[in-house]
Amino acid sequence: MKKNIVLLLFVCFLSACSPIIPLNQENVSKVKTIYVQPEINVNGEMIYEGREGKLTKHVGLISLFVLGSTMTNKTNNMKEFVDKNKIDIRKIVYQQWIKQLNQTKFIQNKSADAIMTIEIKYYGIKARSPFTDEMGAVMKINAKLTWHDQVIWEDSDDLIESDKVNPGYTEQEILEDPQKLVEMWDKISEKIIKRMLARMVKN
Numbered sequence: 001m002k003k004n005i006v007l008l009l010f011v012c013f014l015s016a017c018s019p020i021i022p023l024n025q026e027n028v029s030k031v032k033t034i035y036v037q038p039e040i041n042v043n044g045e046m047i048y049e050g051r052e053g054k055l056t057k058h059v060g061l062i063s064l065f066v067l068g069s070t071m072t073n074k075t076n077n078m079k080e081f082v083d084k085n086k087i088d089i090r091k092i093v094y095q096q097w098i099k100q101l102n103q104t105k106f107i108q109n110k111s112a113d114a115i116m117t118i119e120i121k122y123y124g125i126k127a128r129s130p131f132t133d134e135m136g137a138v139m140k141i142n143a144k145l146t147w148h149d150q151v152i153w154e155d156s157d158d159l160i161e162s163d164k165v166n167p168g169y170t171e172q173e174i175l176e177d178p179q180k181l182v183e184m185w186d187k188i189s190e191k192i193i194k195r196m197l198a199r200m201v202k203n
Contacts, residue, residue: 020154035115096186099190114145128168134168137188141189
């Protein structure tokens with residue numbers, strides 16, 4: 001029984017690290033240039049979870065109501081902060097795709113063989129634990145490569161707030177310097193895109 005569980009977990013791990021549609025040898029030979037669509041779809045609103053959100057798992061009903069109200073206010077405040085400072089998650093992710101794609105064997109060109117479309121499944125910031133004010137970025141990206149209206153590659157990847165290799169700042173530090181939030185989302189998107197492209201070009 002234990003062996004079966006371990007095997008199942010291993011298979012799930014491999015699936016999570018594999019492209020939905022891998023780029024095979026035949027399709028690799030077809031594609032020399034790629035155009036990255038600048039219009040990026042964002043699926044849903046920004047995620048924000050302070051340490052209050054982590055604490056809700058460990059408190060009673062009355063405390064949960066109070067913490068829930070606090071979380072809603074802070075979420076709205078952070079969304080207003082992002083809008084006020086014109087922090088555009090689409091622009092951040094798009095620029096990282098261009099930067100990372102230019103470091104592969106493919107050439108980024110508007111008159112390209114294939115078109116890359118990108119979707120941000122979710123993004124935001126979360127407290128790294130109930131016991132710290134340090135926030136970490138979260139993000140999940142999906143991408144498709146289309147050649148003559150045929151999807152020849154598709155992949156998805158994500159990172160979470162507990163990943164210590166990503167920069168972390170307190171909410172106060174972010175509010176005092178909006179560039180810290182830009183940095184957090186830039187770094188997490190860079191790591192996700194590098195992993196996705198590494199899997200794409202390994203052929």
